[in-house]
Amino acid sequence: LISSPTSKRLHIIHIAAEMAPVAKVGGLGDVVSGLSKALQKKGHLVEIVIPKYDCMQYDRVRDLRALDVVVESYFDGQLFKNKIWVGIVEGLPVYFIEPQHPAKFFWRGQFYGERDDFKRFSYFSRAALELLLQAGKKPDIIHCHDWQTAFVAPLYWDIYTAKGLNSARICFTCHNFEYQGTTHASELASCGLDVSQLNRPDRMQDHSSHERVNPVKGAVVFSNIVTTVSPTYAQEVRTAEGGRGLHKTLNAYSKKFIGVLNGIDTDAWDPSTDSFLKVQFNFDDLQGKKENKADLRKHLKLSSADPMQPLVGCITRLVPQKGVHLIRHAIYRTMELGGQFVLLGSSPVEHIQREFEGIAKHFENHPQIRLILKYDEALSHSIYAASDMFIIPSVFEPCGLTQMIAMRYGAVPIARKTGGLNDSVFDVDDDTIPLQFRNGFTFLTPDEQVLIIVC
Template identity: 45%
Template sequence: MAETAAPPQPEPEPIPESPPEPPVVHHAPRPSLFIVQITPEMAPIAKIGGLADVVFGLSRELAIRGNHVEIILPKYDNLRYDQIFDLQPVYNDLWVPWYDGAIHCTVYFGFVHDRKCFFIEPHSHDNFFNRGSIYGFPDDVFRYAFFSRAAIEFLWQSGKHPDIIHCHDWQTALVPVFLYEFYQALGMTHPRVCMTIHNFKHQGVTGAELLRATGLHQPERFFDWVRMGDNHHKNAINLLKGGIVYSNFVTTVSPRYAFETKDQGQGFGLESTLHTHHMKYGGVVNGIDYDVWNPEVDRYIPVNYGLGNLDDKYENKRALRQRLMLADNDKPIVAFIGRLDPQKGLDLVRHAIFATLERGAQFVLLGSSPDQGINNDFWGLKHMLNDSPDCHLEIGFDEDLSHLIYAGADIMLVPSQFEPCGLTQLIALRYGTVPVVRTVGGLADTVFDKDHSDRPLHQRNGYRFDNYDVPGLESALIRAIDCYYQYPDHFRELMKNAMNADYSWNHPGQDYLNIYDFIRDR
């Protein structure tokens, strides 16, 4: 196939010289924006983690506010096709530069719960997205580098010139690099790029071969420390770093996590890059979709409830006990829902199971791990506790059951080592299930301790602990259980405070629109 010539390579746009705060809320009518989200995941059709929920929820909020929103995803073979309406090919002849030639792609369009989605299907021996799962392959960096090039090639070839391109995580971090190195010279001068980093642990660190594949020749240019050269490996490039350098604005998923990644050593080597680009870096707390996570309308729970009929929550508690064959008594239920990943504080979860039972409460766990050793460990715990009428460990994931646990539990445990935002505590708050969390990341931005917060009493909604150790965990968990038994009126006020808080996409949606307006005006 013919070699694709590389166009002239302009410098990336200058970094803003003044801080992005405000986002000042626009009270006057504002023009509608054309926003394209480029993402490796979106709920419910391609979901591994919270990133998928963010794209799903934010897209709807932006559209509700009068903006035109489109989403570009890979066409995985394991998409939930039953959730895609009217899927059909709309662009049959997309040729994407790759190595010394190009790969032919077909682009499909379909609606996912009213969201306008494009799916890119490459026809290649590399078989990038027909592998039965989304991640976990040795060539993941190349797969998503190709997807990033294909997504922006599609925008250019189809004549789309969005106001904002919103990228997510390392998998799409090359999009702003391609835009400013290639496509601006071809006439795509209008779009501005916002990139959201959901977890700094995964960065897409790779070698020079990727530059050959993507047409980013001139390794001396891209290995330069000021562009994509990895901060700790001289002969490596870092895709996430490239996204930070070339994007017009970079967000992460809570203000506290933004601080921790830049100033407290949680940037996994990118701290100095974040300091260099601090004028275009900030945190926006995720929202949750109240159409999905809302006890007033939740179709997965037997009895709907809200602040006006809070006692009906206990009908769901009885249903949860019946489903899991737990004793029906006056004890509180402590729950853990999440991936069985060391990040989530698994050693503290193990301890919490026994501490909860010793304190006269019940414990429910729902989760699984891709690490078979971790799964086996929790299966061993399950067998050990199998005869207990007050404990049930469900090793796996069940969407229906997760809704019932949120509705039926009294206390939700989130003891993470680090937590960029966390959706578990946000959902628990909506269901009046009191969270017990570690004071990190988005947990610290959304949960305020009943006894030790400087917030007004009506804003206190849970329990927190600072140190990642057993005494820290017990300091919060035991206070929560004791409050349930000894001060039921106080516990009920915590439940009401939790349900009164607004963690929908309403506030984050406005925050993102303010960021978009800021970078469009630069």
């Protein structure tokens, strides 16, 4: 669609719930920024629309200002005003939508996890399209991401093309089919979509119930092209086990469904320029890596007695997908084997967060193990730089970025062979892979015994 050298300069607009580094929860944020920068470098005009969250990192937005215009958008039978802000993030032009709605949708101190997330993001999807219409934009591609902005696809074709916003084709990327945003069908009406037209098995009706609608399914049906974040994951979600109820839909639309492996933003993740690091380094000179390791140990009050003692890193959302049982096991196993282990992560799942808080407390002053249970961008860079090995034992993994960042910072990945990990980490002993591509350790069975053998 966009890689032909003869193709014209395209106008691409991303509508998304995250964008690194200002509003990032996980890989979605990295990819929206990284992909946009890459497209911009190729000469395309790229703009991004995200909500104006109260909890954004405002210090990473340049020239933030409110526009004089007010955009009115429809919701629940009324028009609501939206204040529109513009600013530059990582060299990219960004529109921030601030709804003047009494529910204060993006004034909650967190990005997701609110009871009314469906309302918050269906509202945002509609307001974003309204902004494009009223601003007279004529994009070639509108790119929406995950269930939060999946509404854009049906809204565009059912409502906005008739209003004159009709130059674009819609691309939908699903970064994780685990999250589909399903809800009671009646809720779809709030953003102006026609429930009776859309709550049908061949449109947005969820497979689980006649009374539920599924935004991700809607985007698969209504978009011109549907992508996910790695070729292996694109195969996995076509199966009954992997598709989370959407495998039949994905197979029905297989002609427009493709897996494209994510990459990382090699400017944002560059150990030779990374200002978060104590010492910059590159693959020709790893002396700086040693110094970063020493610095992290000191900072986290880990033993510094043996510079050669291996350090294993792990940076992740602590959710079942990430193989939390294997991460826990790896912590204890690394300790037994005499290594050091640093985990940076936090969990939206209360019992997992509590369990890891217990482990963190247990190892509070331990010379080998440290768990830091929060989101911390700066510390994440230091851990990638300090680690000798990095574990990603995911049960499933659409793409995964941490293995790629780890490799860029000279840490060897230990990964489960699934999804995008299967497309990016190649075992040192795998004879089917040319030697120059082998870059880590992989295992298949997601149980503790297998991880022990790999380690």
